[in-house]
Every structure is written in structure tokens, then in C-alpha cells.
Amino acid sequence: MSLTLERIEALAPDQASLGAARKLLKPSSWPTLAEGEGLVWGECQGSGATPYRVVVSEADAGYKCTCPSRKFPCKHALALMWMRADRSFAFATATVPDWVKDWLSRRRGKSTPAAKTEDETGPKPRPSIRLTEIPEARADADRKAEQRAAAARERNRLERETAVLAGLDDLDTWLADQVQQGMANFVAQAAQRCRAIAQRLVDAKASGLAGRLDALPTRLFTLPGPAPPLAAIRELAQVHLISQAYRRSLELPELLATDARQAVGWSVTRDTLLNDSEALRVAAKWRIFAVLSEAQPDRLRKVETWLWRQSSADGKPHCAVLIDFVPISTGTATGGYLVGDQIDAELSFYRSTIPLRAQVTTLKRGAEQSSEPLTLPNEVLSASYAEYERALAQLPWLGTIPLTFRSASVRRHGEQLYLHDDQGPLSLPLHTSQTSHALPLAGVGRVDGIGLWNGYEFTLAWAETRLGRWLH
Amino acid sequence: MNSTSLHAKVLPSLLAGTSRNPLPGTLIRPSSSSSDVAVEILSLMGQALRFERPSTPDSFIVEPEIKDERMIVADTLRRPVIRLLTAKNVTEHPARALARTFDRLRLRPHPFDLPLIDAFVRSNAEKLGPTAQHWADRQKPDAETQSYFDPGELDESTWVQASVSRRVVYLEQRRRDDPDDDSR
Numbered sequence: 001m002s003l004t005l006e007r008i009e010a011l012a013p014d015q016a017s018l019g020a021a022r023k024l025l026k027p028s029s030w031p032t033l034a035e036g037e038g039l040v041w042g043e044c045q046g047s048g049a050t051p052y053r054v055v056v057s058e059a060d061a062g063y064k065c066t067c068p069s070r071k072f073p074c075k076h077a078l079a080l081m082w083m084r085a086d087r088s089f090a091f092a093t094a095t096v097p098d099w100v101k102d103w104l105s106r107r108r109g110k111s112t113p114a115a116k117t118e119d120e121t122g123p124k125p126r127p128s129i130r131l132t133e134i135p136e137a138r139a140d141a142d143r144k145a146e147q148r149a150a151a152a153r154e155r156n157r158l159e160r161e162t163a164v165l166a167g168l169d170d171l172d173t174w175l176a177d178q179v180q181q182g183m184a185n186f187v188a189q190a191a192q193r194c195r196a197i198a199q200r201l202v203d204a205k206a207s208g209l210a211g212r213l214d215a216l217p218t219r220l221f222t223l224p225g226p227a228p229p230l231a232a233i234r235e236l237a238q239v240h241l242i243s244q245a246y247r248r249s250l251e252l253p254e255l256l257a258t259d260a261r262q263a264v265g266w267s268v269t270r271d272t273l274l275n276d277s278e279a280l281r282v283a284a285k286w287r288i289f290a291v292l293s294e295a296q297p298d299r300l301r302k303v304e305t306w307l308w309r310q311s312s313a314d315g316k317p318h319c320a321v322l323i324d325f326v327p328i329s330t331g332t333a334t335g336g337y338l339v340g341d342q343i344d345a346e347l348s349f350y351r352s353t354i355p356l357r358a359q360v361t362t363l364k365r366g367a368e369q370s371s372e373p374l375t376l377p378n379e380v381l382s383a384s385y386a387e388y389e390r391a392l393a394q395l396p397w398l399g400t401i402p403l404t405f406r407s408a409s410v411r412r413h414g415e416q417l418y419l420h421d422d423q424g425p426l427s428l429p430l431h432t433s434q435t436s437h438a439l440p441l442a443g444v445g446r447v448d449g450i451g452l453w454n455g456y457e458f459t460l461a462w463a464e465t466r467l468g469r470w471l472h
Numbered sequence: 473m474n475s476t477s478l479h480a481k482v483l484p485s486l487l488a489g490t491s492r493n494p495l496p497g498t499l500i501r502p503s504s505s506s507s508d509v510a511v512e513i514l515s516l517m518g519q520a521l522r523f524e525r526p527s528t529p530d531s532f533i534v535e536p537e538i539k540d541e542r543m544i545v546a547d548t549l550r551r552p553v554i555r556l557l558t559a560k561n562v563t564e565h566p567a568r569a570l571a572r573t574f575d576r577l578r579l580r581p582h583p584f585d586l587p588l589i590d591a592f593v594r595s596n597a598e599k600l601g602p603t604a605q606h607w608a609d610r611q612k613p614d615a616e617t618q619s620y621f622d623p624g625e626l627d628e629s630t631w632v633q634a635s636v637s638r639r640v641v642y643l644e645q646r647r648r649d650d651p652d653d654d655s656r
Contacts, residue, residue: 105555172507172508172511175508175511175514176508176510176511179486179489179490179508179510179511179513179514180489180490180491180510181489181491182486182487182488182489182490182491182492182493183486183487184487184488184489185489229487230521233486233514233517233518233521234518234519234521234522235518236514236518237514237515237516237517237518237519237521237522238518240511240512240514240515240518241515241519244507244515385525389523392522392523396519396522411532411533412532412533412535413529413531413532413533414533416529418528418529418532420528420532425528426525426526426528427526427528427529428526429526436587436590437587437588439587440583440584440586440587440607441584442533442535443535443536443537444583455522467544467582467583467584468547468582468584470584
């Protein structure tokens, strides 16, 4: 059974979904549109950092999309079906990629149309494609209304600045209390103490600092033995530095001041970044070398997609991270990309002293699985670590950063695994969650690869060994 | 002041609390009249700690070299095998059949896959070659290896007192050592 507009109307959860899907009916939103073996699939650049991957089975209108929407089917799946039904969009014939095969192998079987419930007020109006054709009212922007809105935004900004500074005063008092009582004591009561100050910082609209302090007890809890009190000193020191840098932002270099503002909680929207003509943009082939996800206390899951630049671009960042936040309740634990995928894309980097976080500006070629090795620099772990130290000197509250290595080895000391530089006196402890998964690497000899260093533990992401490739 | 003197003079106070163990006076000048010297010292100490390189252990375990002449399963089969063995509601029949096939074809799982199919390897270690056996032995949880009442060394007089898993391992070892003995 082929896809028809009537079928899509029947599948649509509501009229709004159809309206939203209509806005995606343009090839520019779909860098990849392909078909094969009774399936159509595509990649759609949505509001997330990574494009959403959508696949639809033509036979039974089964669908899957990587977006976090709670509507089923989502607008991306509806748009893909719609484009297919419309027959005026070109779908390239291609071999079925791994992520589509993966979905196929996990399907329970052909879907049956769900019985639609009707409440006591009677049946809901059926979504209609015709209704989406009503042109949207495009009222010319009222200049005065726009000026009023701009004035209101400025007023809100000033109010927020005042609130943040008041919050930082509270934070200083709190930090002084912690120093008085000692870090050993702090670690024992970290959860309650951090929760209290985090709530005050949320009220003061300093959400970045609040999040950092909210996550601190968990981080301390995962560290072994005598490490937590020392880690508490390190973490609280960073909080103090951010607070001081924010207050003195006029005295700092522009990029460092921007880092301080972002660390406090002034976020930069995707649209702002994409409209920033001075933002650093790098067009290249990028390889996905790690996808990490972490549940946050605010019931959001942070999904980090780490990319390594494969093609040359002198003086430009070698690495980028795309960060998505999805509600934990959606069950999504991965981004749109798989480790090993390669994309040809232009990335826009958020302004920073150490630019890492980015957004995909244009996707020239969608994700393709590649078996090629990463084009790693010819540097041993110690040299890479020295670069980390230089970056730390520039950005004192630097978080996770990728480190590459050549000719290193994975070694065991008791139950703890280390990435050991065979040519320099440096051993980085591997993340405890990798103790079992990375154990086969102990004894395979020299490895080249890349991983992520957070200042405490190294998360090995990719290793080329004599036994082949090892992935996180 | 360098990192060593920070450790010696400042760290004890920060750990115990400056109310109990006051910081030595005139360590640093506050950066502004309103800032708290103790918090600034915390900040300095924290940053100094961040620049300290992680300590390297004095020695590492020397990994044993395991002679395994079996061929590693082809790369194209690795993913299907993992999916088969880790699927939900999977029965033990495919796992047993797979283990027998590995044994018949003299194949072994890829070493990197061993953590992913750990349960399969533990149950069928003797059919998967020496590398898998070494993995299964090394990964045995403490509770499984020995209880308080378990005999230390198993022999013909004590093996019946051991746990079932130890008995199985003992009998398999005996069969390997002396395949002609029909008493077992």
C-alpha cells in the first residue's frame, strides 16, 4: 500500500502537526532524502544540534524519527510521508544505511492503526491537509509594537543583571561558609548544601551556576577514596572564578567575558548563533567519534555528539561538540548520529576562548558510515595533555576536552584501568564505567585513538589496535 | 607561593575548615576590599590542584599472553552475534547452538566483544577457546569463586563440598587432563 495524502491525514495526531509538517516540505530542510527496499528515509535539520533521522516504511506507514517529540507521528515523519505521497520531490535511490537496518531489525511487525478515543464532547475534528493551505496571516510588524518589545527585552535584561549580581553575592557568602566549615564536612552534606544554593541561584536567574552546583554532589559521589574533598576544592574554586569573572567582565578579554556569561547562565540561542556573522564557521568533513548522554537533575538528558575534523582547515578547531537536551521521559538516549558516521557540514561555533560547542549550519552531505581511520595528529598522550594544560590556563573553568594519543597502552593497576603514555610519564585513569568494556584493551599493546578528559577521568572513545577498532 | 607550600600551608585548613584550623595570615592580598581572602585562597588552591597531573601507579599488572590458535569470528558476523545473544527474551538454545558452532569451526569471539556477551562467555567458556576461558575465569565474581565453607583446593575427596559452578569447572578440568578416564 503506497502512501497517500488521505492516509497521512488519518495518521496525523492533530491539525497542528500537519501544519508544522507543511513547513518542512522544502528540499533545503532535507540534506538527505533517499529510498530503497520499500523504505524512504531522510535527515531533517530541526531545532536540535544534530539533524533528525526519519525513516518510513511505505508498505504499512510504519515510521521512526530521532526527534524528542511526544506526538506520533511527529511532524518530521509526516513531512517525509507527505513528500513521498506528493511525488514532486526527488528521492535518491540508495542502499539502506545501518541506522535504517537497525530500526527494521527492531520492529515488532507491521503497525495497526491505533483505535482513536473520543471523549464525551464528541469526536475531535479530523486533521486535514486542505486546512494547512490557508495562508498564514502575515501581519506587517507594527514598528511601535516592536519598539515596545525591544524596550521590554532591555528592561528584562537589566532586571536579570541585577538579580544575577544579587545571586552572586549570596554565592560568595555561601562559599565563605563552606570554607569555614571545611571541605571534609562539605562532602558529607554536599547534597543538601548544594541544593539550597542552587535553588537561590535559579531564583537569581543564574541557571548555569545553579546547574553546576546541582550536579556537584553526584560528581563527588562517583569519585573514589580520598578524592572527593580535593575535588570539592577544585569545583568550588571554579564556581568562585566564574563569579569573579562575571563581575569583572569589562576587564577581561571579550571571549573570556563571553565564557563567563555563558557559564553563569546567559544562553545563546541557535538562531542568535546562526545569525552571528562573526561566529567562527568551519566547513569540513567531520567524523563522529563519541556520543555520550547523561541524565541531569532537571529531568533533561544531555546528549553530546563529539566530532573530529577529517579534512584540513588550518588554524580551525579540530574538534566540535553538538549538544542536545531532550526530556528524559521520551526515552531518547542517543543523538541522531552513530559513532563512525561522517558528515560533510559547515559548523558554527559558539564564541569561546576554547571553541568547542557548535551547531550544524549547513549539511552538504548527510551521515554515511565510514570505515576509514580518524586522521589523528602524530602526538603522544603527554603532548596532547600539555595542550589541555595550555587551554586550562586560558579558560580556568574548562570542562571536558578531547585528547588524542598515539602509541599509548591500556594498563591495569588493581581493578583500575589507565591509559598510559609509553613515551612519557603520564597515566590517565579510565572512567570507572569503562572498567569492564575496556578491559580487553589491556594487553593488546599499543593503541592510537581519542578520548575525553574531564580533569578527573578519561573516557576512551575510539582506539585503533592490532585487533581492529575499539569503540566506546 | 608555589604549589608545594600551598599544599603544606593551606590544604589542611581548607579540609578541616578555617574555623577549626585558621589559615596562616598574610598569605595573599585580597584582589578587592570586598572579597573574602579565604575564598580567594580556596580558588587559588583549586586551580593549583587542577594543574596537578594525575598520579601514575608505581607498577601495572603484567597481562598474561594467552596462546589461542582459534580464528577470530569475521567482522561482519560480530554485530549479528551480539544482537542475537543480547536480544530481549532470548532463550538459551541459540546461545548453546552458537557455542557448539564456534567450537566445531574452531572460532572464537572477538576479544573486544567479550564484555558485551559476558553471560554467554561465562556459560560456554569451554567451547569458545582459551581467550574466552581466561575472560570467564578473570571475571568471576568473588561470591561465585568461594564461600566460607568451600574447600580451598579441590581434589577427589573435597570436590563434592564445593559450589556447583566450581564442581563443573573441576570436572571439566579433570576431563581435559585425562580424557580416557571413564569414571567421570
